[in-house]
């Protein structure tokens with residue numbers, strides 16, 4: 001797909017989704033990230049790679065090429081590049097030593113091919129949820145959403161830290177305000193250590209509401225989805241999140257929320273989710289399907305709002321319900337500084 005993309009401003013250093021694993025097969029794929037063109041491909045060992053798409057010889061697009069003997073071959077003069085990005089073969093002559101393409105640090109887990117954005121090597125690993133990488137019951141228990149949006153990465157991620165919109169926009173039926181707890185940063189740094197001048201790796205939060213009737217009000221009532229307490233637990237990095245929802249301590253669903261930043265005002269919001277059976281027997285599965293609908297409906301409700309947000313990472317008037325969003329924004333901006341340190 002041809003896309004014009006402008007470089008992105010105010011983007012945090014972190015792991016971003018290049019493309020879903022299932023979409024990268026034997027043929028190289030074009031991916032647009034951070035306002036630039038890249039090529040995703042799998043070498044002889046099947047591992048995913050993401051390289052800059054412009055051939056250093058005469059500038060042909062490498063996504064038009066093919067994989068030959070575990071190397072990526074340019075379609076124009078058939079120069080070949082290995083997984084590190086070095087040119088290892090030129091027909092009839094020695095490859096010039098300067099002929100290399102940029103290879104982004106790449107991982108594959110939780111159903112996605114991820115790339116690291118920012119200067120220097122990755123500072124941590126992306127969320128690895130093997131339970132979300134496999135599709136045991138495709139279309140029933142697990143599902144994946146990929147929705148284009150004009151919202152910035154920060155806007156997409158701060159949505160999870162915004163308890164008031166869950167009630168106001170998504171119609172979550174609760175009996176009071178959310179209680180928000182953040183993981184103690186000092187506790188985490190004790191077991192690995194975060195130097196003082198480095199930002200925390202994550203901004204983890206737990207949001208708890210008294211009483212719950214399910215986001216789909218009437219439907220949820222029919223299936224007896226009431227609970228005394230509704231909890232959202234999040235492991236939140238500056239570029240992605242792992243989220244779990246619980247009703248009275250029973251896990252209802254879990255997901256990875258991630259972003260493909262294509263260009264300024266042009267991102268894709270990715271959700272890879274799995275629902276848990278909620279109770280025994282057929283009713284447990286029916287409830288699971290209701291929870292699944294909740295996730296899908298919620299995404300459909302957020303996206304039209306995202307697209308109307310004023311461009312950029314604006315600050316508005318804060319009220320007490322925005323405390324967690326504010327905290328996340330400060331955390332996010334520290335990772336933007338990491339990206340911009342150059």
Ligand code: FES
Nearest residue numbers: 055057058074077
């Ligand atoms: S442009 Fe790629 S080999 Fe010549």
Ligand SMILES: [Fe+2]
Nearest residue numbers: 159165298302
């Ligand atoms: Fe939302």
